Amino acid sequence: MQAKPSVVVTRPHKEAAAWVERLTQQGFHTFAVPLIEIAPAPDTAPLVQAWAHIDDFDAIMFVSGNAVSRFFASKPKAVPQPFASAPSRPRAMVTGPGSYAALLACGADPQAIDAPALDGGQFDSEALWQQVRSQVKPGFRVLVVRGDSAVTGANVEGIGRDWFAQQLTKAGGQCAFVVAYQRVAPVWSLEEKTSIKAAASDGSFWLLSSTEALGNLIASLPGQDWQHAKAVATHPRIAKAAQAAGFGTVLESRPLIQEVIASIESSI
DSSP, X not given: OOOOOEEEEOSOHHHHHHHHHHHHHTTOEEEEOOSOEEEEOSOOHHXXXXXXXXXXXXEEEESSHXXXXXXXXXXXXXXXXXXXXXXXXXXXXXXXXHHHHHHHHTTOOGGGEEOOOTTSSOOSHHHHHHHHGGGOOTTOEEEEEEEEESSTTOOGGGHHHHHHXXXXXXXXXXXXXXXXXXXXXXXXXXXXXXXXXXHTTTTOEEEEOOHHHHHHHHHHSTTOOOTTOEEEESSHHHHHHHHHHTOSEEEEOOSOHHHHHHHHHTTO
């Protein structure tokens, strides 16, 4: 029987651990190379203000699982747990299963969460908008909880959020933003860089879930030839960026582990 290929999980440390465990259980040689580190927000005052005025919003949109966990980590003890029952105001909005699971872990009632359907095939701001657009009336207020990049000009993660905000505004709604964490490019030792370069040329599958993360990888290894590397991208925008970076094989998959596995196995 043909040996299963190596898989490089590039998500931040906390998220990567679960993916490495699941993929290893399925027989893949798996290791983590986090391409984004998650750090506290450089200024926590806006988070304090957001919690003080949380009832002023009709919905809170979380851009990632890290946005959920960091936002709730800043919750004052005196503030009641939001989203604990349905119907609730504000409602919670998320774009994918990771953020949805993070909300459940924080005690949210599933009926208080708006998210793209798991069987819908698309997890992004566009799919979320299709779910919530009927709720938005003139004056509808949404707080977007997001991360910020420590790299000047690295705004690629905001493409979908900006699009969502534009749709909301066109429909008469209002959108505010609060930074709950900071995304930082990793710093690797010489030994780590050697292992990463090997994975770039030995046919390993790189699991890519962020265009900013991919940008960090390319910037950290200038001149690296990626034609022998294989990517599994969890969004068409990420797939396009991987192709532009020179990855020899680029597959697309929804960010569900069973579908990532199926995508890899269908190509070997």
